[in-house]
Amino acid sequence: MIRLPGLIDPHVHVREPGQTHKEDWDTATSAALAGGVTMILAMPNTKPPIFDSSTLDLALDAAKQKARCDYVQFVGAGPDNADILPSLASKAAGLKMYLDSTFGELRLDDMTLWMPHFQNYPKDYPLVLHSESRTMAAGILFAAIYDRPVHIAHISLKEEVLLIKTAKERGIKVTCEVCPHHLFLSEDDIPSISHGHPGRGEVRPRLATKEDVDSLWTNMDVIDCFATDHAPHTLEEKDSDNPPPGFPGLETLLPLLLTAVDRGRLTMDDLLQKAVVNTRKIFKLPEQAETWVDVDENAEYEIKAENQFTRCGWTPFEGWKVKGKVRKVVLRRQTAFEDGKIRVEQGYGQNIREQ
Ligand SMILES: [Zn+2]
Numbered sequence: 001m002i003r004l005p006g007l008i009d010p011h012v013h014v015r016e017p018g019q020t021h022k023e024d025w026d027t028a029t030s031a032a033l034a035g036g037v038t039m040i041l042a043m044p045n046t047k048p049p050i051f052d053s054s055t056l057d058l059a060l061d062a063a064k065q066k067a068r069c070d071y072v073q074f075v076g077a078g079p080d081n082a083d084i085l086p087s088l089a090s091k092a093a094g095l096k097m098y099l100d101s102t103f104g105e106l107r108l109d110d111m112t113l114w115m116p117h118f119q120n121y122p123k124d125y126p127l128v129l130h131s132e133s134r135t136m137a138a139g140i141l142f143a144a145i146y147d148r149p150v151h152i153a154h155i156s157l158k159e160e161v162l163l164i165k166t167a168k169e170r171g172i173k174v175t176c177e178v179c180p181h182h183l184f185l186s187e188d189d190i191p192s193i194s195h196g197h198p199g200r201g202e203v204r205p206r207l208a209t210k211e212d213v214d215s216l217w218t219n220m221d222v223i224d225c226f227a228t229d230h231a232p233h234t235l236e237e238k239d240s241d242n243p244p245p246g247f248p249g250l251e252t253l254l255p256l257l258l259t260a261v262d263r264g265r266l267t268m269d270d271l272l273q274k275a276v277v278n279t280r281k282i283f284k285l286p287e288q289a290e291t292w293v294d295v296d297e298n299a300e301y302e303i304k305a306e307n308q309f310t311r312c313g314w315t316p317f318e319g320w321k322v323k324g325k326v327r328k329v330v331l332r333r334q335t336a337f338e339d340g341k342i343r344v345e346q347g348y349g350q351n352i353r354e355q
Contacts, residue, residue, distance in 0.1 A: 007038065007254060013231045025065070026068065027310055031309040033344075035250045039069060040070075051075060056075060071352070073093060077106065089122045096130070126149045131153075154178065161216055165222045182208060189201075220270060229249060251310065252320075294328040302321055
């Protein structure tokens with residue numbers, strides 16, 4: 001048995017408010033605990049999105065009632081809210097900006113709408129950018145111009161990791177995260193994920209080429225954090241004519257990483273730095289007292305959706321053989337998960353920005 005600190009996942013789509021048929025604060029935080037994750041940072045593109053004081057309260061009220069692990073909520077950048085967001089910064093994980101995909105209240109149609117957010121949001125907290133390829137380059141230019149930290153969500157491409165490496169060498173305040181599905185899957189895996197339902201392979205950023213995947217591994221020192229981008233959709237939705245992009249990931253993160261450690265692809269120090277230490281530092285999160293994860297590093301098992309707590313009912317890693325099983329999770333001295341069962345009630349989780 002080995003004992004690890006509780007993992008922190010900086011990129012989780014909880015789906016509440018608004019889409020609780022996919023997931024809610026109960027099932028998302030249960031999935032987190034089962035995966036050895038004791039703190040999640042929740043994304044703001046819910047329905048409604050979290051983009052002002054009243055919508056932030058909506059998410060935080062639901063979390064307070066239902067969360068079983070600790071959490072923080074992101075706020076989202078829209079065309080009209082750059083003036084009010086700084087007053088919410090101390091209650092939020094950070095500011096999420098969707099620079100590529102544009103939808104609803106969080107659409108940022110042109111770069112003039114980025115400017116007030118880069119200008120106004122307190123520099124103590126990072127701006128988290130969904131920005132792919134050349135949009136990412138624009139986001140890094142903004143970080144340089146405004147001299148403030150940005151964190152690039154879910155990098156997946158060779159050109160992205162190489163540009164971030166160069167930007168870091170020049171002293172630009174940029175950090176980044178990578179998702180397990182971009183480390184362990186490439187576009188070549190889409191047929192085996194899909195089982196004849198192409199929607200199951202849909203995720204944004206898309207699964208990349210083998211060369212891109214290899215570049216993430218060879219530039220592991222450039223990557224600051226592991227993040228799941230846990231984005232649950234039901235199988236019915238994934239198999240429909242208009243499949244929404246996204247994979248669940250909270251319960252497969254640690255077993256996949258431990259398997260990579262076992263195979264010598266990753267060091268345990270890398271795992272701890274990127275799944276706990278760096279994430280805590282980038283998002284200014286407190287250490288969770290008397291919190292740990294006991295892992296049976298020799299237990300081998302097969303990933304099965306039927307054993308998961310996420311409501312979405314599937315995983316792109318179905319049938320994968322992994323080595324390293326979460327046996328017990330202790331959160332603030334309480335046993336929160338043990339031998340496949342959640343042991344804490346809804347509402348046990350704390351908003352860590354409220355302490
Ligand atoms: Zn996401």
